[in-house]
Amino acid sequence: MTNTLLTIEKLEVVYHRAVTAVQGITLAVDTGRIVALLGTNGAGKTTTLRAISGFLGLDDARVTEGAINFKGERIENRLPHENTRRGIVLVPERDKVFPNLTVAENLVVPVPRGTTAIERRRREALVYQFFPQLGALRNRIGGLLSGGERQMLALASALVCRPELLLVDELSLGLAPVVVDDLLRRLAEIRRELGITILIVEQSATVALEIADYGYVMENGRIVLDGTAERLRRHPDIQEFYLGLKSGERRSYREVKQYRRSRRWYG
Numbered sequence: 681m682t683n684t685l686l687t688i689e690k691l692e693v694v695y696h697r698a699v700t701a702v703q704g705i706t707l708a709v710d711t712g713r714i715v716a717l718l719g720t721n722g723a724g725k726t727t728t729l730r731a732i733s734g735f736l737g738l739d740d741a742r743v744t745e746g747a748i749n750f751k752g753e754r755i756e757n758r759l760p761h762e763n764t765r766r767g768i769v770l771v772p773e774r775d776k777v778f779p780n781l782t783v784a785e786n787l788v789v790p791v792p793r794g795t796t797a798i799e800r801r802r803r804e805a806l807v808y809q810f811f812p813q814l815g816a817l818r819n820r821i822g823g824l825l826s827g828g829e830r831q832m833l834a835l836a837s838a839l840v841c842r843p844e845l846l847l848v849d850e851l852s853l854g855l856a857p858v859v860v861d862d863l864l865r866r867l868a869e870i871r872r873e874l875g876i877t878i879l880i881v882e883q884s885a886t887v888a889l890e891i892a893d894y895g896y897v898m899e900n901g902r903i904v905l906d907g908t909a910e911r912l913r914r915h916p917d918i919q920e921f922y923l924g925l926k927s928g929e930r931r932s933y934r935e936v937k938q939y940r941r942s943r944r945w946y947g
C-alpha cells in the first residue's frame with residue numbers, strides 16, 4: 681500500500697490580493713517517490729512550492745482556497761521555520777546560498793540550534809557522502825562557486841536539515857546538461873539511500889522525467905495533465921509541447937492542444 685506524504689486539494693494562491701497565480705490545483709506525493717511539477721514561465725510552479733514551504737508571506741501572497749496536508753496535518757498557513765522543523769525543506773529558485781559565507785559556514789547555518797555535536801557530525805558526513813567535492817571547497821566563498829557547485833551546496837544545505845520532503849525549484853536552470861545529469865544522479869541516490877521524498881519543479885520535462893516516478897504539468901495556475909513519468913514521456917502532447925520549446929518557439933500547452941485539435945478537425 682502506498683503512503684501519501686503530501687496532498688494538495690483545490691489550492692488557490694493570490695499575490696497582492698490581486699493576481700491569482702494558482703487556481704485550484706490538486707496533487708499528491710507518495711512517501712519515497714520523486715514527483716515532477718512541470719510547466720513553462722509563470723505557470724505557478726514556484727508559487728506552489730512557496731505555498732507548501734510557507735514562504736508565501738514574504739511575497740505578499742496568500743492561500744485563499746483549498747488545503748495542503750503533510751503527514752495528515754493541515755499546513756497551508758504555517759510559517760517557514762515550522763515547516764522546516766516538520767521536515768519540509770525548500771531549495772529555492774534564486775538566492776540558493778549565502779554568497780559571503782564559506783561553503784563550510786553555509787552548511788552550518790541551516791542546522792537548528794540545540795542539535796547535538798554527534799548529530800552535527802552525522803549531518804556533515806551525509807553532505808560529504810553525497811557531495812564529496814564540497815570537501816575540497818570547504819573554505820571557498822559561496823559567491824565564487826560555479827553554477828553547478830552552487831547548486832550542489834544548495835542541495836547539501838537542504839540535506840543538513842534532514843528533510844522528509846525535499847522541494848527543489850529549477851535544479852537545471854543555467855547549467856550545462858552534463859552538470860544537470862550529475863546532480864540528478866545524486867538526487868536519485870539521496871532518495872534511494874535516505875528514503876527522502878522529492879518534489880522537483882522544472883521547465884524542462886526531459887530533465888525532470890528522467891528521475892521522477894510521476895509528473896504533473898501546470899499551465900496558467902492549473903494542472904492540465906498528469907501521469908506516471910513513463911506515460912508522460914511517451915505522451916504525444918508532451919512531446920509536441922516540449923518539441924515546440926526546443927525549436928525556440930514558446931508555444932503554450934493549450935496552444936498545442938488547440939493546434940492538434942484544429943489539425944484533427946480541419947486538416
Ligand SMILES: Nc1ncnc2c1ncn2[C@@H]1O[C@H](COP(=O)(O)OP(=O)(O)OP(=O)(O)O)[C@@H](O)[C@H]1O
Binds near residue numbers: 700728
Ligand atoms: N511576487 C509576486 N508578485 C506578484 N505576482 C507574482 C509574484 N511572483 C509570481 N507572480 C505571478 O504568479 C504567476 C506564477 O508565477 P510562478 O513564479 O509561480 O511561476 P513559475 O511556474 O515558477 O515560472 P518560472 O518557470 O518562470 O519560474 C505569474 O503570473 C507571476 O507573474
Ligand SMILES: [Mg+2]
Binds near residue numbers: 725727773
Ligand atoms: Mg519558478
